[in-house]
Amino acid sequence: MDLTEKSPELFRCQETWSGPPPKFTSATSRLSSLWGMSILTRSLRGDYKEYKSTKTDRWSWIMHAITGREEDATAADGHSTEIIAHDEGEPKEEAMDDEELATRDYSRLRKSMHRDGSIYRGMDHYPWKEDYHIADRGETRLEATTMSDPTPDCLFHKDGYCWTHYPTGMLQFFSLRVVKLPADAPGSVVELYGYVAARDNLDPLLNYVVNISRDDPVIVEKGSLIAMSGPKRGIEMFDHTLIEYDMRIKRGEQENDDLQLLDGATYLSHEGTWNRPFKLDTPGECGAIDISLLRLGTAAEATVDIHIAEVRAKFSLSLGCFTSGVDHEISLFDGSITESRGLKRHVVAVASGSFFDLKFKVGTLSSTPDQYWCSFKQKPHGHDMQEIKTGFTLISVKVTWSTLPNTFTG
Incomplete structure (x- = not known):
């Protein structure tokens, strides 16, 4: 059903606000309805009073939240104004130079190391450990394609957008590349194992992007891409998403002989680069891996x-x-x-x-x-x-x- 047929009054709403577009978060309360309809059930971050008197039409923010069309609203503070789309057909093969990728030092969270066990201690002192269920080492229970079938309450816009099941903020991993190895690595080739995973607010259990066992390590050298086996399902990106990592170089028969390449956890917040790839700089004790990611607003x-x-x-x-x-x-x-x-x-x-x-x-x-x-x-x-x-x-x-x-x- 076309939404205009069910609720024409929605299109006559002229209430406006000023200031930057609202940032979405699952940490705040959710709106149960908007103009009598379940159109936008994510809450708006910040005080509504900040957005009351504006020249920007409220309808623009709804369109932006649903469609991701930047021409319908200015970009959020700290967000790129580009959601880059191309015409149907073959995409451009123009490669992005490294300097085109925004790089930011996302510091490792304190007391987040696996090797010394600090990530499992102090649950009462570090709220993020409780929020993201750090003590639970299970894999995310949520599967992909859970909302692939339309439901009886779906309302479709003429452009094909579903107003009942709208797009959300998501995080995409592009690549993990080995950029530094120990100087004494034999032939500059090592056996690598470990994992990189995301924990989001939708289901805070581990959503593995890379998960390599010590019994079956991969052979890498400087410049190698690490094959990504995940994620198992899409990664939500609203307020914060946690990236947890523990990557090691196998050096002997015992795990204690191995070298630590990456260890810890990092917060990704809504602030920073959106709709363009960026690098997560993760220097380790014995090397470094460049992690390229993309935050998408909708x-x-x-x-x-x-x-x-x-x-x-x-x-x-x-x-x-x-x-x-x-x-x-x-x-x-x-x-x-x-x-x-x-x-x-x-x-x-x-x-x-x-x-x-x-x-x-x-x-x-x-x-x-x-x-x-x-x-x-x-x-x-x-x-x-x-x-x-x-x-x-x-x-x-x-x-x-x-x-x-x-x-x-x-």
């Missing part, structure tokens, strides 16, 4: 399932993706295919009204690979499917769309 979850069928001969496959028009590739797969199989599922945050693009490179080691693209426009519910036929195989792609739920009780 986004939905894209869950990608890929099946390889009708394999005619062994071939190499490199798969990457681009989200929200940002020219920064996320590596999803790089390896050889010898038989029909499914690839690991991936979950990616996609900004409202923008595109999610997949880039396939298919070929052999002795030839220049052929390149194929498929593109999907963000939507709140449902799924899209495309097929790519190559000389080696048939690739089936399914993208399932879902907003994050408002609450999760486990």
Whole structure:
């Protein structure tokens, strides 16, 4: 149903306010209704009195909260004004220089070390430890695609936006790259293990982005990308999200012989760079890993399932993706295919009204690979499917769309 048919009075509201756009947070109380309807159930951060007399129409903020269209509202204080989207078709392949990525020293939280056990002590003195259930080492219970099916109370705008299940602030990991190793590393190659995970307000248990066991470490050198196995589901980004990490270099038979590369936890708040990638600078005792991330003000979850069928001969496959028009590739797969199989599922945050693009490179080691693209426009519910036929195989792609739920009780 078109929302204008149900509530035309909504479009006549002229109440306005001034000041910066409100910042959203799950820490404050939620609004149960707006103009008699359940349109925006997230609370507005700050005192409403600050926004009373303005030239900015209140409707603009609602449109911005739902659609993410920056032309409908000025950007929040400390936020980039860009939500970059491109026309349908092949995205630009212009690479972002390192200096284009904003870098900020997000200090490690005090008493957050795993190796000395300090992260598990002082729960009563450090509220973040209780808020994010640090003592609970379980994995997030919330699955991806929980809101992929429309519900009877869905209200759709003419542009396809669902006013009942609206996009939310989300955090996207782009890459983890080894930038420094111990000087005495044999051949500058090491065995790496450990994890990097997010804890958000939706479900504070561990949502692993990387999770490598000591029994099966990965071989890396300076400049190597660390393959991301997660996240399991989209990462909420409203007020604060916690990044927890414990990465080590295997050096002997016993764990006590290993070197600590990263250890601790870091807060990401609503302040800082939005809608553009930024780096989390995480220097460690024996090296460093650059973590590139993206905060999106309004986004939905894209869950990608890929099946390889009708394999005619062994071939190499490199798969990457681009989200929200940002020219920064996320590596999803790089390896050889010898038989029909499914690839690991991936979950990616996609900004409202923008595109999610997949880039396939298919070929052999002795030839220049052929390149194929498929593109999907963000939507709140449902799924899209495309097929790519190559000389080696048939690739089936399914993208399932879902907003994050408002609450999760486990």
